[in-house]
Amino acid sequence: MPHLLQQFHLRLRSIFRRDLVDHELDDELQFHLSRLIDQEIARGLPPQEARYSALRLMGPIAQNQEVCRDMRQVNWIEDLQQDLRYTVRTLCRNPIFSIVAVVALALGIGVNTAMYSVAYGMLFRPLPYAEPDRVAVVYMNYSPRDFRFGTMCMRDYLLWKDNNHVFENPSIFRNQSMDIGGSEGLPEQVDGAAVTAGFFSTIGATPLIGRGFVPGDDKPTADKIAVLSETLWRRRYGSDPAVLGRTITVNGGPVTVIGVMPAAVKFPRTSVEVWTNLPLVPPTRYGPWFYRGVARLKPGIGMPQAQAELATIANLMMQENPYYKRLEFPVLMLRDALVGTSMKSALLALTGAVGLVLLIAVVNVANLMLARAAVRRREIAVRLSLGAGRGRLVRQLLTESVLLAGLGGLAGLGVAWWCIRLIRVWNPGNFPMIQFIQLDGGAVAFMAAVSVLAGIMFGLAPALQGARTDLSQTLRESGSASGGSSGSRSVRAVLVVSEIAISLMLLVGAGLLLRSFANLHRVTAGFTKPPRQMLSMLISPSKEKSQDVRTGLAFDNELLRRARGIPGVESAALTDSIPPNQQGDADTFVLDGQELGPGEMNPVITLGTVTPEFFSTMGIPLVRGRYFDDHDLPDSAPVALVSEAFARRYFPGQDAVGKRIKQSGPGFGDNWMQIVGVVGNVKYMGLTMDTAMAYYMPLAQSYSPRIYLVVSTSGDASLVAERLRAEIQSLDPTLTLAQVETIEQSMDQSVSRPRFNAMLLGLFAGIALVLAAVGIYGLVAYWVAQRTREIGVRMALGAGPADVIRMVAGQGAMLAGFGIGIGLAGALALTRVLQALLFGVSVRDVATFALAPLGMILVVLLATLIPAIRATRVSPVAALRCE
């Protein structure tokens, strides 16, 4: 042990007290020399002679010192210091090279670090729940509804629960907007969820203060209780712990607060701020289908077993209720449910894209290094001939590239930080788990690893090539034109070709997303009034104002009258459905005289409840018959409108007007409605959905207190928002106003995710393109520099500028040709991952596949033209003299 300690001590001393150690060695050898001189004097030589003789006998001292240092086995550290010093000097001597390389690497490493943070945040960062990998979210999908991540009804839940063996305590929840009222402030609407008693223990969330729900809280007779989120608690209740036990108003009724959940708990939605208990009132019929399930797998039970049991239960359900066809229970693990499937494919595409950007950056720097290695061949040859070991030289060159990569990585951290800020600013609102995305130690470690790897990747080829330098040949070559063996040039050409190919792939991907995004913008939701001239808001009147249909309708009429009285408002209406993505209700239906087989159903389609002016307010055209009017009252004959798509599907070649339709979810009575008109198709389920079948009922005949007000205005609709809000609140001070936005805003929101994807991929493609342009420019410029003499000779022999440009541009064109060919093939193979993100564009869109290469050719031309034009300025005399 002391043995090892001693060695360790010596090693440290040699490294950190290097001057001292060298000094001692010097003293030691001086002592030896003095003794040698003494010996020579003793042999009878005069002192001066004795000294010379001794020095002769000693031999080369400096070299010996080096050998002694080698013996101390610390040379590699000194070498490293030396290499670093040397590298810093070289980098400073070529500032342009260094800056270009560092910037390229910073971009490449930066976007990768940012993407790592995003992907890690969404896919791997531990969720704030206990054992989240055992928590599953259970959906129900059946025909005629056909919505994969759809909902179940209470009966389905009870049957599932009774037959369940694989989950601990299955729970259900329902997303709801909740109006919070009370003395503590203005009424406000927040996102909430009604959940059964086992909900919090199932997801494994522990309250900050108070308690979560406990068994019994979902009994039909249970008191109404609520758990608040930390954000709501801090914002509305001033973080007062006395909120526990307090009675607040939720959706017009008294509810007692029992607990507060930490801000990290964000299930079922990121925006959820209040959970209320869901009483399990024994259902008398099937429906409404409001609920999704959440359940914890029993220990030792895997997903396949759970899915097998759910399949059995699905069969049981179809036997009990012939209404269900092709019923299944899709299951997602908690994280997948939070992230969402479309987000996953976007992540995949973007991760691939940043990987390609880094590849281009690395290729680019490798190219620069190769170019420089060629220029430095003489320097390397000289060093080799002076006795530098080849291994040592490779190490020196690698030190250089890793240092470059390290600088690039550090700058890349800045780029990553900026990217993450950009993502937060661009956040399309519904980006899941954005709070999980941060630049942390893991990201820094990732950056460091990527930097070192990149450094070795782009440094190895030039380093090995440098070390292979043939001494005699290089030294014999004449000075200025020496460089680039044909081998190194072809390596560099391959690199540039791959750069062009990769950039083109990114360009095609970005192009597809941009076209898809443009398509989304062209899509009309079915109304003709300009979106910025319409404003909508959700109105939840107090219990008192909406206690029955008569008082409720009277309130609604007064509301509309006041709204129309506001200057600038042209027209006002009430509706439960607003394009592009607010579907009020959805239900199946029965047509009078339609023959349905046993258990056969019409599909579930949009069912809108509106006041007569809805269609004229939004500019939804009347195709046949009439709109609703003021004579369609609670006690007059029931009427309905259907959409054009509906009429075409169910009354082909006939007139839909005059036919009878009935709302027919199980449990509905015999309420036949006469179809009085056909209106234009409107999208209520988002711009990308093409289901436009709908039927409408007048609000007066299907009253619901909570409803949207839509007004159209002569100018900018947002300008009337405040007047409108004040007017409505004066009508009923305890009413809750929420979701006040122009239709333009909601249209914008519905395309925010595609816009986000297109912008990001566009940004990456842009970076790639710039890097590739730099790479091409570098190669061609170098090629021209090497051929200065040849060009001079050609011009002396009568070649004009056009010939020179053609010769140089031909080089670029050849590279571009290869690169574009490979890039197109790669794009065809890779763009398939974009499938899920595209709307109205094929992954093999001809326009994109034609335009992207054109853009690429343009960039290559630009990058080639500059050195080409410079080549024409070569003076034949100077060129011939330059050797």
Added chain:
Amino acid sequence: MSKPADLVQGTLDLLILKILALEPQHGWAIAQRITQMSGDVLRVGQSALYPALHKLEQQGWIRAEWKTSENNRRAKYYSLTLAGRKFLTREAAQWQRLAAAISLIVTHA
């Protein structure tokens, strides 16, 4: 003057250790001793001696300290460590076996 290549590989190390086993010495004295004890057959130059000393020190067989020499100058004295003493015993035995074997062949063959 003998170059290290003239000595069998590793022999110089053995000689140095053997000499230091008698008493601590500085480099000059070690070289002198080797010459003396070999009856003027072996001569070690500084170019072989000092790297060998530094290597042995690095390996922990010997340690160094600065002391005043017999002619009143500061010199670096090397002495055997405990580990070095054990190493020497092992190496000396090894050498003897090797030398005996070689001389057997050289004299009888």
